[in-house]
Amino acid sequence: MTAYKAPLDDLRFALFDVLGAEKTLTGLRDGEAHSRDLLDAVLEEAGRLSEQLLAPTNGPADEEGCHFDKATQTVTTPKGFKEAFKQFAEGGWTGLTNPEAYGGQALPNVLGTATTEIFQSGNLAWSLYPLLSEGATHAMEMHGEEWQRERFMKPIVEGRWTGTMCLTEPQAGSDLGLLKTRAEPGDGNANGHTNYRITGTKIFISAGEHDLTENIVHLVLARLPDAPEGSRGISMFIVPKFKVNEDGSLGARNTVAAGAIEHKMGIHACSTCVINLDGAEGYLIGQPHKGLMAMFTMMNAARLSVGVQGLALAERALQNSLNYARERLQSRSLSGPKFRDKPADNLLVQPDVRRMLLTQRAFVEGSRALLLYTALQTDVEARAADEAARKAAGELVAFLIPIAKGVVTELAQESTKEALQIYGGHGYIAENGMEQFVRDARIITLYEGTTGIQAADLLGRKILQLQGVGFKHFLQEISTFCQQHAADEALRPFIAPLAVATKNWGDLTLKLAARAQANPEELGAAAVDYLYYSGYVALAYMWARSVAAAGAGAQSAAFKQAKHDTAKFYFARILPRCLTHQAAIEAGVDTLPAIV
Amino acid sequence: MTAYKAPLDDLRFALFDVLGAEKTLTGLRDGEAHSRDLLDAVLEEAGRLSEQLLAPTNGPADEEGCHFDKATQTVTTPKGFKEAFKQFAEGGWTGLTNPEAYGGQALPNVLGTATTEIFQSGNLAWSLYPLLSEGATHAMEMHGEEWQRERFMKPIVEGRWTGTMCLTEPQAGSDLGLLKTRAEPGDGNANGHTNYRITGTKIFISAGEHDLTENIVHLVLARLPDAPEGSRGISMFIVPKFKVNEDGSLGARNTVAAGAIEHKMGIHACSTCVINLDGAEGYLIGQPHKGLMAMFTMMNAARLSVGVQGLALAERALQNSLNYARERLQSRSLSGPKFRDKPADNLLVQPDVRRMLLTQRAFVEGSRALLLYTALQTDVEARAADEAARKAAGELVAFLIPIAKGVVTELAQESTKEALQIYGGHGYIAENGMEQFVRDARIITLYEGTTGIQAADLLGRKILQLQGVGFKHFLQEISTFCQQHAADEALRPFIAPLAVATKNWGDLTLKLAARAQANPEELGAAAVDYLYYSGYVALAYMWARSVAAAGAGAQSAAFKQAKHDTAKFYFARILPRCLTHQAAIEAGVDTLPAIV
Structure with missing residues (x-):
């Protein structure tokens, strides 16, 4: 059983003090109302909901898991999930960031990201049901036709249905070009819209079948008969669990159904399904053979959210390990007893326990700033008045997403591992709840693109193919920040090493790009270490900004201290990891010879 | 379901080529018969047993787990465990390294360490039942009285009973000084031996209750009535599950029993018990209040074995991830298709996948050499003709055990994590077996002393208190090795960086010792980073020796290559981690300020 309290002070600090979100948001199109007060009220309500409704279900739901009934091909979710989803939907949370035209609240993405953290901390497995819907509605909003949005997206926004992303097949994981599911023209006459018959098997479909809502809208990647081979021949289809009549009422059961649910290391309460399509009726979204573009629309949003999952798990693990370190009495301080009236000192007197706590804090709060920063840029991208600002923000987002997903998820695994370690042997016992965070966190470096895929996206696509446009914006921004604060005494210990690390990041990138042009294998040999290097510099920037913001903020002295x-710890003991990653990057592909 | 094949070639290479174990062992007292041929035959037999009898049970036993019956306070172990233990005992494996006088085979510890790896790879949870016995027999051999050895140790050596170590209590984990279990004088007349009545509650007792043997001998730490407070007031007692008559037959049930078994993250098939003692009859081992010394006898052997657990899990995870990378077809090589007749290339063409495989290889094979090196020194310590050699070996062992336990277990967690990562999403699915390695591995940095405890032991006790006697032997040995191979062309890329890292290790140690004298908190602030630094240099030495041995060995060219x-990879991409740990060590306790 683990505690959870929504970290509202830290969220507010990151949003308003570090990132200046109020100023940015109220300056955007349709953003006049997005004041600090409004955002604050939403955060508080999300905190209440998560603490009261979700957080208590986390352990029990993991133990209970989902149950699949083979005869009816249905999934029963754990106790409390259905009621929680009902309240979540009634509160308007399912449509928080969706357009008002489709029943949404049209609130900023950065707010949605903050509340997603809160809900995911409450119960990650539960939060996957509404999360997958977000990607689906986003894809329909961007690529669907108006009737599709009305018929399939709106009910999801309203929380009456949920959505899924059906990508993976047994032989097609990271390489979607290998997928075999096929779509054949239907009778052409389904409510006046061109329909298709989809046949194939999808695996690893999160929230693919459940009892939370009356219908599920699957977004399915498949090949049309005339499709070119590989990833240029993939189209995306809407395939509802129950067919939908023109008036929006449910029709017959479609021939898409769960064949099994997976037994997994963690997120037991999320139904991860094998989905069989047997000539299921579906509708094309977007252009034929352009399904990957629509998929990436879903995927980018999902990747940011998976980064947030890392933050959410690490935050709750941190809270509990701090509580434990405070309460557990064991041994004495190296410099003599501190709790003389107790049989032993608490764990906080041990420098090594503080090292583990500060590591978690540095990762959690640094990651939060980075994720919210990225999310705020998505709002700028969507709604800035100035086209150049929208374009620049979009480029920045594209550059940051692989870092935010790739690095934050890896650091979250380290963070939850340290949290468990503080508990000693008690961390290994299921009832104490810490091991669930470690198990749950193990998925996040795998799904929505493994760490290797994020690294290849960062280095191969965002740096080399796109010639680092987003990277240049980010470097420029850090450089401006360093100049602005060059004379600030309190920031002196941070600005110089940040400037050095940032310059070095640029130099490394140029050298690596040259080597990769001579031999593309160099890209693969360096990518993950380059991803880490990038992540550590990005977090250093966030920590320097946090120190600057703490200097100017109205928080308590203890909060600022x-x-x-934590910033001092980060710069002294975490940022030097860049040295190791630089050595690995420079070592090159010669150090990774063939294995047969 | 995961495969396992005992890595006999690698074990032989480490034992005979890298470490020259045959020469060392046959030169020891009673070691004439310990030829390579004999050791080889034992390794082969262990491999056969593990592959056929243990390895297939690993997944199913994890799923089945242990079952506790509250009414009878008994534990049922998973299917196949009892039969496996029977065959194991019949084969003489339970007494492999014990003295012949008590029914053992008196084979070298280094061979026991190698076979322990093989059995633990087969099924870690199963192997804990005989493993705990080893510590118990060792403690009785070193500290017990003759009648105790005859009555309680011999049946364990013969595989008729097992042993446990009952240390931890709810309020006393890392800090055994807090333990409350009390021992009161008994009626003084139990078969003519002074007896005691032991009362208290022990937790986390591995193999504390099971159905594999007819009796269990608990070695229990408790306080006598006149005991001083803290760790200087702890005594050790033999407390059998069933009392034992003078002729060795079983008597009445003793009042020591399991109260529950824990639900854990992993090693589900090992019964981890709450053990309640309610005036249970026991016998003092060794001197009153000197129980910690006997405990450390058990603990040191156990710590080395836990290091081996890390190796064992990482070895099997590596084997499976390599198989998967070879067979899984996904995407194309960055430099163009390599498997033109297949729909995609295998994962081995990806440099990043090779990075993950080489990381595992570097850790697994480097750890194996380090663990066997340490074990071989325990044989020298026990049986060298020359007293100075015995003393030096003992000092080296004491120095190396916290490194071998602390670092190998941490690297094993990283290694199993990488192995799972290679599987992508399939690694998260229970049926594929990879996630079990990660779950099982999570205990090894916790039990028998957390990583923080190992680090404190290394830096506080072995370096500072004992003035680094073992460290000096080790530095001297590396230095001699570097000098001997200074002119060796093939070793050139390894000798210089090894010499630099080793010199730096010494310098860092001196500076740190000076700082710790001024402020003991500096010790805690640096300890874990110092542990890692030490481990990476120790592995570098093992890898340099492996290259030297491969140059001289009779193996195939591919094996040597x-x-x-792997050595090249290790020096280029892993050893530079020392840079980061050095920065952290030098950052000092000022970067770990108070947390309230």
Whole structure:
């Protein structure tokens, strides 16, 4: 059983003090109402909901898991899930960031990201049901036709249905070009819209079948009969579990159904399904053979959310390991007893326990700033008045997403591992709840693109193919920040090493790009270490900004001191990891010879 | 379902080529018969047993788990465990390294360490039942009285009973000084031996109750009535599950029993018990209040074995991830298709996948050499003709055990994590077996002393208190090795960086010792990073020796090339981690300020 309290002070600090979100948001199109007060109220309500409704279900739902009934091909979710989803939908959370025209609240993405953290901390497995819907509605909004949005997206926004992303097949994981599911023209007459018959098997479909809503809208990647081979021959289809009549009422059961649910290391309460399509009726979204573009629309949003999952798990694990370190009495301080009236000192007197706590804090709060920063840029991309600003923000987002997903998820695994370690042997016992965070966190470096895929996206696509446009914006921004604060005494210990690391990042990138042009294998040999290097510099920037913001903020002295302490720790003991990654990057592909 | 094949070639290479074990062992007292041929035959037999009898049970037993019957306070182990234990005992494996006088085979510890790896790879949870016995027999051999050895140790050596170590209590984990279990004088007349009545509650007792043997001998830490407070007031007692008559037959049930078994993250098939003692009859081992010394006898052997657990899990995870990378077809090589007749290339063409495989190889094979090196020193310590050699070996062992336990277990977690990562999403699915390795591996940095405890032991006790006697032997040995191979062309890329890292290790140690004298908190602030630094240099030494051995050995060119490639990888991409740990060590306790 683990505690959870929504970290509202830290969320507010990151949003308003570090990132200046109020100023940015109220300056955007349709953003006049997005004041700090409004956002604050939403955060508080999300906190209440998560603490009361979701957080208590986390352990029990993991133990209960989902149950699949083979005869009816239905999934029963754990106790409390259905009621929680009902309240979540009634509160309007399912449409928080969707357009008002489709029943949404049209609130900023950065707010949605913050509330997603809160809900995912409450119960990650539960939060996957509404999360997958977000990608689906986003894809329909961007690529669908108006009737499709009305018929399939709106009910999801309203929380009456949910959505899925049906990509993976047994032989097609990271390489979607290998997928075999096929779509054949239907009778052409389904409510006046061109329909298709989809046949194939999808695996690893999160929330693919459940009892939370009356219908499920699958977005399915498949090949049309005339499709070119590989990833240029993939189209995307809407395939509802129940067919939908023109008036929006449910029709007959479609021939898409769960064949099994997976037994997994963690997120037991999320139904991860094998989905069989047997001539299921579906509708094309977007252009034929352009399904990957629509998929990436879903995927980018999903990747940011998976980064947030890492943050959410690490935050709750941190809270509990801090509580434990405070309460557990064991041994004495190296410099003599500190709790003389107790049989032993608490764990906080041990420098090594503080090292583990500060590691978690540095990752959690640094990651939060980075994720919210990225999310805020998505709002700028969507709604800035100035086209150049929208374009620049979009480029920045594209550059940051692989870092935010790739690095934050890896650091979250380290973070939850340290949290468990603080518990000693008690961390290994299921009832104490820490091991669930480690198990749950193990999926996040795998799904929505493994760490290797994120690294290849960052280095291969965002840096080399796109010639680092987003990277240049980010470097420029850090450089401006360093100049602005060059004379600030309190920031002196941070600005110089940040400037050095940033310059070095640019130099490394240029050298690596040259080597990759001579031999593309160099890209693969360096990518993951380059991803880490990038992540550590990005977090250093966030920590320097946090120190600057703490200096100017209205928080308590203790709050500000904690930010300063954690930043100091980060720069002294985490940022030097760049040295190792640089050595690995420079070592090149010669150090990774063939294995047969 | 995962495969396992005992890595006999690698074990032989480490034992005979890298470490020259045959020469060392046959030169020891009673070691004339310990030829390579004999050891080889034992390894082969262990491999056969593990592959056929244990390895197939690993997944099913994890799923089945242990079952506790509250009414009878008994534990049922998973299917196949009892039969496997019977065959194991009949084969003489339970007494492999014990003295012949008590029914053992008196074979070298280094051979026991190698076979323990093989059995633990087969099924870690199963192997914990005989493993705990080893510590118990060792403690009785070193500290017990003759009648105790005859009555309680011999049946364990013969595989008729097993043993446990009952240390931890709810309020006393890392800090055994807090333990409350009390021992009161008994009626003084139990078969003519002074007896005691032991009362208290022990937790986390591995193999504390099971159905594999007819009796269980608990070695229990408790306080006598006149005991001083803290760790200087702890005594050790033999407390059998069933009392034992003078003729060795079983008597009445003793009042020591399992109260529950824990639900854990992993090693589900090992019964981890709450053990309640309610005036249970027991016998003092060794001197009153000197129980910690006897405990450390058990603990040191157990710590080395837990290091081996890391190796064992990482070895099997590596084997499976390599198979998967070879067979899984996904995407194309960055430099163009390599498997033109297949729909995609295998994963081995990806440099990043090779990075993950080489990381595992570097850790697994480097750890194996380090663990066997340490085990061989325990044989020298026990049986060298020359007293100075015995003393030096003992000092080296004491120095190396916290490194071998602390670092190997941490690297094993990283290694199993990488193995799972290679599987992508399939690694998260229970049926594929990879996630079990990650779950099982999570205990090894916790039990028998957390990583923090190992680090404190290394830096606080072995370096500072004992003035680094073992460290000096090790530095001297590396230095001699570097000098001997200074002119060796093939070793050139390894000798210089090894010499630099080793010198730096010494310098860092001196500076740190000076700082710790001024402020003991500096010790805790640096300890874990110092542990890692030490481990990476120790593995570098093992890899340099492996390259030297491969140059002289009779193995195939491919085998030798693989050793060379892995060493190159290690020096280029892993050893630079020392840079980061050095920065953290030098950052000092100021970067770990108080947390309240």
